[in-house]
Amino acid sequence: MEGRSTVITTRKDQVSKINKMSSKRKPIKDIYIIIISLVLIMLIWEIFGRQINPIFASYPTAIFFAFFDLMEGGTLVTAFGQSVQPLAVGYLLAAVVGIPIGLLIGRYRIVESAINIYVIAGYATPLVALIPLFVLWFGLGFGVKVAIVFTLTIFPIIINTTDGVKAVPKTMIEVGTAFVASQSAIMRKIIIPATIPHIMTGLRLGVGKAVIAMVIAEFFTSISGLGGIIINSGNNFDTAKMFVPVIILMILGVGLTALVGKLESIVAPWQDKMTKKHE
Amino acid sequence: MANEKVHVRQISKEFIVSSKGIEDRITALQDVSFSVQEGEIIALTGTSGCGKTTMLRIIMGLENQSSGIVEVGGKQVTGPGYDRGMIFQHAELLPWRTALENVEFGLEVKGVSPQERREAAKYYLELVGLKDAMNHRPTQLSGGMKQRVGIARALAIDPDVLLMDEPFGALDAQTRETLQDELLKIHEQTKKTIIFVTHDLDEAVLLADKVVVMFPDPGRIHEIVDINIQRPRNDVIAIKGSDEFNQKRYYIWKALKTAASSTVGV
Numbered sequence: 001m002e003g004r005s006t007v008i009t010t011r012k013d014q015v016s017k018i019n020k021m022s023s024k025r026k027p028i029k030d031i032y033i034i035i036i037s038l039v040l041i042m043l044i045w046e047i048f049g050r051q052i053n054p055i056f057a058s059y060p061t062a063i064f065f066a067f068f069d070l071m072e073g074g075t076l077v078t079a080f081g082q083s084v085q086p087l088a089v090g091y092l093l094a095a096v097v098g099i100p101i102g103l104l105i106g107r108y109r110i111v112e113s114a115i116n117i118y119v120i121a122g123y124a125t126p127l128v129a130l131i132p133l134f135v136l137w138f139g140l141g142f143g144v145k146v147a148i149v150f151t152l153t154i155f156p157i158i159i160n161t162t163d164g165v166k167a168v169p170k171t172m173i174e175v176g177t178a179f180v181a182s183q184s185a186i187m188r189k190i191i192i193p194a195t196i197p198h199i200m201t202g203l204r205l206g207v208g209k210a211v212i213a214m215v216i217a218e219f220f221t222s223i224s225g226l227g228g229i230i231i232n233s234g235n236n237f238d239t240a241k242m243f244v245p246v247i248i249l250m251i252l253g254v255g256l257t258a259l260v261g262k263l264e265s266i267v268a269p270w271q272d273k274m275t276k277k278h279e
Numbered sequence: 280m281a282n283e284k285v286h287v288r289q290i291s292k293e294f295i296v297s298s299k300g301i302e303d304r305i306t307a308l309q310d311v312s313f314s315v316q317e318g319e320i321i322a323l324t325g326t327s328g329c330g331k332t333t334m335l336r337i338i339m340g341l342e343n344q345s346s347g348i349v350e351v352g353g354k355q356v357t358g359p360g361y362d363r364g365m366i367f368q369h370a371e372l373l374p375w376r377t378a379l380e381n382v383e384f385g386l387e388v389k390g391v392s393p394q395e396r397r398e399a400a401k402y403y404l405e406l407v408g409l410k411d412a413m414n415h416r417p418t419q420l421s422g423g424m425k426q427r428v429g430i431a432r433a434l435a436i437d438p439d440v441l442l443m444d445e446p447f448g449a450l451d452a453q454t455r456e457t458l459q460d461e462l463l464k465i466h467e468q469t470k471k472t473i474i475f476v477t478h479d480l481d482e483a484v485l486l487a488d489k490v491v492v493m494f495p496d497p498g499r500i501h502e503i504v505d506i507n508i509q510r511p512r513n514d515v516i517a518i519k520g521s522d523e524f525n526q527k528r529y530y531i532w533k534a535l536k537t538a539a540s541s542t543v544g545v
Contacts, residue, residue: 171371178339178365179385179436180358189388193375270375270416 055237062240063247070229070244080248083214083225086142090149091210097150098157098206099199105158106165107191116162123155131220145217145225152213157202164198165191193268200264207256211249282317284472285338285440290347292333292498306497307333308344313491313503315440320466320473322483322490324531326539330498331476331491332444338474339365339442352439361389364433366443370425372417378428379404379413385436396435403431406465423454427461434469443475447482459485460515467511480535484508484528485518492531494538501538504531 042060049059058066070076104111105119131148138144168191176186218227226245233242292308308330315321323331336342338349340358349356351363359365364385372381379400386396404410407427417425426446433441446462447455459482466473477483483490490504508523518524 171367171369172373174341175365175367175371175373175384176388177341178359178367179388180361181388185388189384190373193373196375268375270418 054239056239058240058243063243066238066240067244070241075229076244076248079225079229079245083218083227084252086145086217087149087210087214090146090213091153091206093146094150094153094157094206094210095203098154098202099161101154102158102161102199102202103165103187103191103195106162106195107187112162119155119158119162122151123159127151128216131216135221140222144221145214148217149210149213153206153210156205156209157199160198160202160205161195164195164202167198168194196268197264200260200268204257204260204264207260208253211253211256215249283314284317284319284352285315285474286348286350287311287313287334287338288348288350290334290337290344290349292330292337292342293345308337309497309499311347311493311498311500313489313500315472315474315489317439317472318470319488320475320486322487323474323476323493324478324480324483324490324535325493325498325501326495326535328495328498329493330495331493333498334493335442335444335474335476338440339363341365361385361436362439364436364438364441366426366429366433366441366446368445369449370417370422370429372420372425372428372432374417377414377416378409378420378424381417381428382431382435384432389436399435400431403435404428406434406468407431407461421454422450423458426450426458430462430465434465434471439472441471441473441475443473445476445478448478455479455482456515462486463512463515480528480531481519483531484524485512485515490527490531492534501534 046059046061049057049062054062067076101115101119105116106112127148130151134144134147134151138147172190172194173186176190181189214225215227215230218225219231222228223231226249229245230242233239290308290311291306294305294307296303296305311330311334313321323334325331333342337344338351338356340356340360340363351360354362372378373384376384379397382400382404383396386399391399401410401413404413407430409424409427409431412420412424417428420428429446430441447458450458462473463486465471473486475486484506487506490506492501492504493499494501504527506523506527508518508521512518
């Protein structure tokens with residue numbers, strides 16, 4: 001029996017060693033594959049892009065030169081500012097308003113009965129359809145962009161926060177009750193920390209929604225910012241120029257999402273594994 | 280010893296369970312009465328569904344009884360209080376807090392100053408032998424260590440009565456035995472009154488002064504068995520070999536076995 005158990009343990013050791021080795025090796029391999037893949041796609045894009053009429057498509061080097069073109073006059077920087085400011089304000093407002101609403105809906109049945117239907121309705125409705133109304137209310141400037149970003153972002157934040165509160169195990173709340181914690185102490189010391197991973201998921205999903213909302217807002221309202229460049233370049237059949245803000249928006253979305261992810265591991269370092277499960 | 284600490288008087292608890300429109304009245308506890316002297320250890324044991332955990336939760340104030348009275352230190356229980364400290368089956372530590380911060384939890388909620396509660400938490404972590412793991416998060420602790428933190432957390436508010444809901448049930452046999460020894464030591468040091476729920480008859484007889492044997496359908500007390508093993512119970516090996524231990528263990532086991540087979544017969 002002893003012999004057998006040692007065999008089993010050594011085998012386990014080997015398996016864990018192999019796992020460790022492969023997990024160490026993997027990231028390096030991944031990076032190579034990513035680079036090769038990017039280079040290949042760029043090459044293919046460049047070769048085929050050059051064969052097509054520049055009105056219908058563009059190619060990496062043309063976009064690259066268009067980027068410098070736009071940078072020169074300061075157009076791009078100004079547009080970036082015009083876009084990012086309402087994006088940030090609308091997004092932060094959605095977080096500041098949405099998280100408490102989500103916490104209350106998740107925690108109190110009365111609040112849930114009273115307002116959850118509107119949250120579900122708001123999440124399901126294509127809110128883009130309300131933009132004409134928003135224009136009437138907020139005009140064509142900064143305000144309407146903030147309002148559109150806010151409206152499209154707040155619902156995923158609320159819904160994820162609510163889900164998070166509901167996922168808090170009853171026994172965990174009971175610990176608070178057993179130690180005579182008040183409702184507010186249970187909220188602050190148990191429910192909020194336990195819900196942080198879900199809140200972060202909501203915030204991360206919110207980033208994508210917010211960027212979309214911002215571009216749509218710029219299409220339909222003042223035609224400014226990065227969305228404005230897209231529309232104007234499109235109208236001028238300057239496809240290369242049109243791609244520049246598209247790529248910037250893509251980088252912005254990826255960057256902000258990564259930033260929220262980073263924030264998550266700072267705010268909730270204890271639950272890295274659990275949050276990964278939620279994705 | 281003559282001081283009565285916990286008095287349970289004619290506690291009944293009924294649930295109404297409705298499934299598919301049919302309402303069913305379930306009597307979880309029927310007319311349960313017992314009392315616990317100061318410094319005593321009492322075990323509640325019985326087959327599943329006998330209401331032992333429900334009884335413990337009523338004493339803690341986490342659940343309401345349908346009728347009857349629970350008194351702790353002469354005061355009627357109407358909800359949770361700092362005179363009772365609860366130890367949960369799966370420790371239920373807060374994963375974002377370190378061991379030390381978990382032990383501080385009760386004191387923090389109570390409004391004790393940060394410095395004072397840190398001191399107290401350190402003292403009790405040392406008492407349960409976890410001084411070195413003070414800054415570890417629950418994910419870094421083994422099951423046994425987690426439950427030690429759970430015990431320290433309950434002790435930290437300095438309650439008169441410790442309530443333990445199958446505290447070692449989720450642990451492996453070796454760890455369970457270590458923690459049983461540990462609990463006996465803690466009891467010698469603190470002289471706390473302890474009420475615990477267990478399935479494990481060895482554990483019940485080894486730790487308790489009285490074993491409350493409960494039967495299900497409806498949950499009720501069958502018998503309260505006195506365990507006359509001298510304290511301090513340091514020599515576990517001698518105790519487990521003794522006639523008193525084995526006779527009482529067999530006696531309780533037989534009672535539960537007969538009850539179980541008669542239920543199956545119905």
